[in-house]
Each structure stands twice: as C-alpha cells, then as structure tokens.
Amino acid sequence: MRLLASLTSPYARKLRVIVHELGLPVELVDTAPLDDGAELLAANPLGKVPALLRDGLPALVDSPVIARYLLSLSPGQTLLPPDGEAHWQALQGEAIVDGILDAAIIMRFNALQGVTSGLWIDRQRAAIARALAVLAERVGETVDYPALCTVIACEYLDLRWPDIAWRDHAALADLHARLAERPSLAATRPPV
Ligand SMILES: N[C@@H](CCC(=O)N[C@@H](CS)C(=O)NCC(=O)O)C(=O)O
Structure with missing residues (x-):
C-alpha cells in the first residue's frame, strides 16, 4: 500500500x-x-x-x-475499541480532533491570503478553544487512537498557531509530556 x-x-x-x-x-x-x-x-x-x-x-x-x-487490517489491535460505547466515544474523540485541524487549516489558508481577522476567523478560534477544553476533559490513562490524535492536534497548533495556548489545559500538557516521545509520534513529527 x-x-x-x-x-x-x-x-x-x-x-x-x-x-x-x-x-x-x-x-x-x-x-x-x-x-x-x-x-x-x-x-x-x-x-x-x-x-x-x-x-x-x-x-x-x-x-x-x-x-x-x-x-x-490488524484485528488484535488495541488502539480503537472494536464496538460498544467505547468505540463511539473513541470516534467522537477523533472527530473533535479533526474539527480542530479543520479550523486551524481554514485559518492558515486565510492567513496565506492575508486574512487574519474577522467573523469567520473568530469562529474558528472559538471552536478550537471549546474543542481543546472538551479534549482536556476526555484525557484518560489509556494510550489509544484518540489520545494519539489529541497529541497530533496539539503539535499541529504548535506548528501553525503557537499563540493558541493548549498547554493551559493541564490534562493536555500532561498527556503531551507522557506521549511525545512515543516512537510512533517521534517518527512522524513534521520537519521544522
Ligand atoms: N477531511 C480530510 C481533510 C484532508 C485535508 O484537508 N488535507 C489538507 C492537507 S493537511 C489538504 O490536502 N488540503 C489541500 C486542499 O484543501 O486543497 C481528511 O481527514 O483526510
């Protein structure tokens, strides 16, 4: 593949x-x-x-x-619960992460065209702020797919929007500190 x-x-x-x-x-x-x-x-x-x-x-x-x-392709995988409410909640976690990424990318393409303020930009920033708060509430002990996605979203904000203070959420800062050097995350970190 x-x-x-x-x-x-x-x-x-x-x-x-x-x-x-x-x-x-x-x-x-x-x-x-x-x-x-x-x-x-x-x-x-x-x-x-x-x-x-x-x-x-x-x-x-x-x-x-x-x-x-x-x-x-990996039936024994433990990153995503196979069924039940835990499955839906994991997908929900991914969807919230994807929403943060969508908003951050809308802001980026607007900024590349010189648009850095206005109602639409404010909406994206507000959505990111609310979504980060929700992700912080969802952080658990398990290293699973939504947890890895959450770290990816936080690091993408560091890359494109370092003024967005996701570390103000102690749960996100702790999650990042715990997982940042996991080999899968370290091996896929964007070049600076
Ligand atoms: N919903 C899509 C979003 C993919 C996406 O927006 N990718 C960006 C790069 S990070 C892209 O290819 N943008 C080019 C474009 O929108 O034309 C997914 O989850 O794969």
Whole structure:
C-alpha cells in the first residue's frame, strides 16, 4: 500500500502513527496537495491528502475512513475499541480532533491570503478553544487512537498557531509530556 501524504499534514500523521504502531506495510509517498499531481487527483477528486493506494482495490480517501481501514487490517489491535460505547466515544474523540485541524487549516489558508481577522476567523478560534477544553476533559490513562490524535492536534497548533495556548489545559500538557516521545509520534513529527 502507498499513502499519498505531505510530511506536515496532521490528518496524514494520524494514519502514519497507526501504520507505525501496528507495523503495517505502507509506503509514504511525499505528496504536496497544492501541486495537483496526477496521481493524487486520480486517487482523490478533492485533491487532498491523505489518500491510500491499495493493490488491486480502489483508493481510499479521508483520514477517518483510511484509519478505519488500516485498523481493520490488524484485528488484535488495541488502539480503537472494536464496538460498544467505547468505540463511539473513541470516534467522537477523533472527530473533535479533526474539527480542530479543520479550523486551524481554514485559518492558515486565510492567513496565506492575508486574512487574519474577522467573523469567520473568530469562529474558528472559538471552536478550537471549546474543542481543546472538551479534549482536556476526555484525557484518560489509556494510550489509544484518540489520545494519539489529541497529541497530533496539539503539535499541529504548535506548528501553525503557537499563540493558541493548549498547554493551559493541564490534562493536555500532561498527556503531551507522557506521549511525545512515543516512537510512533517521534517518527512522524513534521520537519521544522
Ligand atoms: N477531511 C480530510 C481533510 C484532508 C485535508 O484537508 N488535507 C489538507 C492537507 S493537511 C489538504 O490536502 N488540503 C489541500 C486542499 O484543501 O486543497 C481528511 O481527514 O483526510
């Protein structure tokens, strides 16, 4: 399998962490989405990374979908509870993380066009602030997929929006201190 992804994409990093944790045979193909390369557009009409190319099967796109697929390849995995309310709560954790990433990326593309304030930017910042508070409440002892996603979101904020003070939430700061040097996170950290 080949994963089309940029090294800075936090959505792709969620998948690269799964690949590392589970030892899956997935090759990373460094792909800048804004280049609109033919291989990416053939895999994903939306022109976004990540996209997973599978031998003899259609490509998969959208990180939650790809994550489910990768986890399904390792039936004994313990990153995501297989069923029950714990399963839905784990997916909810991922969705809240993805919402933070979506808001941070909206802000980034606006900033690249010179738009750094206004109602829409305020909404993104407010959503991130509320979502960080919720993630802080959800931190537990278990090292699972939502916990890893949470660390990825916090580090993406450090990369793009270092003024967003997620460390003010002691639970997030503690989680990060506990997990930051985990091999799957250390191996997938974006280059600076
Ligand atoms: N919902 C998608 C979001 C993917 C996404 O927005 N990727 C960004 C890079 S981090 C991208 O490719 N942006 C290019 C574009 O929007 O054209 C997922 O979870 O995979």
